[in-house]
Amino acid sequence: MHSFAYRENALFTFSVTTLAFICAIASFSDNFSNQTPSAQMEVSLTLNITARLAVTIYLEHKAEEMEVKARAPGKIILAGEHAVVHGSTAVAAAIDLYTYVTLRLPLQSAAENNDRLTLQLKDLSLEFSWSVSRLKEVIPCDSSTSSPASCSGETLKSIAVLVEEQNIPEEKIWLSSGISTFLWLYTSIRGFSPATVIITTELPYGSGLGSSAAFCVALTSALIASSISDKTHREGWSSLDETNLELLNKWAFEGEKIIHGKPSGIDNTVSAYGNMIKFCSGEITRLQSNMPLRMLITNTKVGRNTKALVSGVSERTVRHPDAMKSVFNAVDSISKELAAIIQSKDENSVTEKEESIKELMEINQGLLQSMGVSHSSIDTVIRTTLKHKLTSKLTGAGGGGCVLTLLPTVVSGTVVDKVVEELESSGFQCFTASIGGNGAEICF
Numbered sequence: 001m002h003s004f005a006y007r008e009n010a011l012f013t014f015s016v017t018t019l020a021f022i023c024a025i026a027s028f029s030d031n032f033s034n035q036t037p038s039a040q041m042e043v044s045l046t047l048n049i050t051a052r053l054a055v056t057i058y059l060e061h062k063a064e065e066m067e068v069k070a071r072a073p074g075k076i077i078l079a080g081e082h083a084v085v086h087g088s089t090a091v092a093a094a095i096d097l098y099t100y101v102t103l104r105l106p107l108q109s110a111a112e113n114n115d116r117l118t119l120q121l122k123d124l125s126l127e128f129s130w131s132v133s134r135l136k137e138v139i140p141c142d143s144s145t146s147s148p149a150s151c152s153g154e155t156l157k158s159i160a161v162l163v164e165e166q167n168i169p170e171e172k173i174w175l176s177s178g179i180s181t182f183l184w185l186y187t188s189i190r191g192f193s194p195a196t197v198i199i200t201t202e203l204p205y206g207s208g209l210g211s212s213a214a215f216c217v218a219l220t221s222a223l224i225a226s227s228i229s230d231k232t233h234r235e236g237w238s239s240l241d242e243t244n245l246e247l248l249n250k251w252a253f254e255g256e257k258i259i260h261g262k263p264s265g266i267d268n269t270v271s272a273y274g275n276m277i278k279f280c281s282g283e284i285t286r287l288q289s290n291m292p293l294r295m296l297i298t299n300t301k302v303g304r305n306t307k308a309l310v311s312g313v314s315e316r317t318v319r320h321p322d323a324m325k326s327v328f329n330a331v332d333s334i335s336k337e338l339a340a341i342i343q344s345k346d347e348n349s350v351t352e353k354e355e356s357i358k359e360l361m362e363i364n365q366g367l368l369q370s371m372g373v374s375h376s377s378i379d380t381v382i383r384t385t386l387k388h389k390l391t392s393k394l395t396g397a398g399g400g401g402c403v404l405t406l407l408p409t410v411v412s413g414t415v416v417d418k419v420v421e422e423l424e425s426s427g428f429q430c431f432t433a434s435i436g437g438n439g440a441e442i443c444f
């Protein structure tokens with residue numbers, strides 16, 4: 001339906017432009033040679049621009065497809081990972097590293113000749129493709145629904161068959177859950193229709209910076225945007241309205257369930273809404289930071305899998321429910337205190353606030369250790385930064401992945417350079433990212 005609207009629009013603009021073009025030729029041709037050279041030049045320029053416009057619109061129409069782009073950011077968790085899955089409070093912030101999705105939908109006539117759903121993962125030079133009839137044959141039809149619903153075990157099994165057929169290279173087998181999620185979200189939101197979906201990302205995969213959530217949020221944003229009726233072209237990125245944000249966040253959470261098993265929802269929420277949030281059992285409080293917050297991010301490059309780490313903590317909780325309850329309670333207090341410090345407008349100097357944050361990060365890291373999600377590579381980062389009196393904690397699921405190091409305002413660039421040099425000489429990769437930026441955005 002919306003594809004038609006787009007085509008009619010293009011045809012209308014094309015006709016008007018062509019008419020203007022013909023009128024211009026008619027009115028100028030008779031007396032063109034009688035004009036001064038500068039007037040002749042002006043006429044030629046007008047005709048040239050009009051002709052170019054007409055050709056561009058004609059080509060756009062001939063392309064016979066509609067394109068929607070979306071992007072969603074990764075995140076850091078300042079306090080509360082894992083415990084948040086068990087009902088504790090956590091604090092997270094969006095970072096300025098994004099996953100981008102381009103959705104190309106063929107218009108009606110072109111769709112008749114193209115019956116494929118294609119997924120291109122550009123950074124990995126991988127392409128996966130299914131005929132729409134194959135998708136219809138394998139995925140139960142009731143999976144297409146207008147409101148967010150969970151993927152049933154039966155549907156997930158059927159989708160796994162479609163993923164297996166793609167013969168993913170063994171060294172990239174970790175992508176399987178992402179591709180299953182793609183098929184589930186696409187067919188649930190857009191049904192069984194052809195398209196090409198192109199994905200690129202600035203986030204490292206499986207490193208604690210929320211690549212899975214950014215992927216689910218960006219994909220869902222593009223899918224939802226494709227059915228928004230007002231597709232007036234706007235320059236640059238624009239955010240979605242509250243209703244669509246809420247809808248896409250619910251869908252992205254369902255996607256995260258396929259990848260994480262039992263996600264808390266904090267990653268998709270911060271990726272969708274951006275900024276800095278306090279999150280507890282689905283309840284979101286947007287935080288307004290009243291102090292500078294600089295973090296160094298170190299990627300240990302030790303691969304790990306969030307699903308396995310989350311289920312490891314759950315198993316430990318089943319074995320030692322009382323002890324783990326106390327651990328989760330302690331994390332809850334840390335996150336609440338951290339959120340209060342960040343937002344506080346009182347006279348305490350920035351240095352005092354930074355000292356408190358440092359200590360809270362240290363306690364949080366100790367508790368993450370007791371949940372069994374740290375790693376020797378994380379310990380190496382912690383030891384290296386501590387030599388320079390800097391405090392670090394893991395971020396995300398742990399087990400390797402990324403580590404955050406607080407960079408207080410008094411710390412000089414020379415010290416930071418030294419720490420980075422030392423960390424990188426151990427084979428780690430360091431970078432800084434701006435904290436608390438925009439959430440999901442779309443572009444037509």
Ligand SMILES: Nc1ncnc2c1ncn2[C@@H]1O[C@H](COP(=O)(O)OP(=O)(O)O)[C@@H](O)[C@H]1O
Pocket residue numbers: 099121174175176177178179199200201204205206207208209210211212213215259260304305306307396397
């Ligand atoms: N751009 C992407 N394309 C396809 N799958 C992705 C993409 N980004 C993330 N994923 C999926 O998410 C998984 C990583 O998620 P996870 O283990 O939660 O770590 P993190 O979210 O910290 O990066 C990958 O193994 C893959 O299945």
Ligand SMILES: C[C@@](O)(CCOP(=O)(O)O)CC(=O)O
Pocket residue numbers: 080081082083084085207208209210211212260262263264265266267306310395396397398
């Ligand atoms: C461990 C956890 O708290 C965060 C996982 O983040 P990531 O997938 O490692 O980026 C899990 C969750 O909250 O869903």
Ligand SMILES: [Mg+2]
Pocket residue numbers: 210211212213260267306
């Ligand atoms: Mg994840």
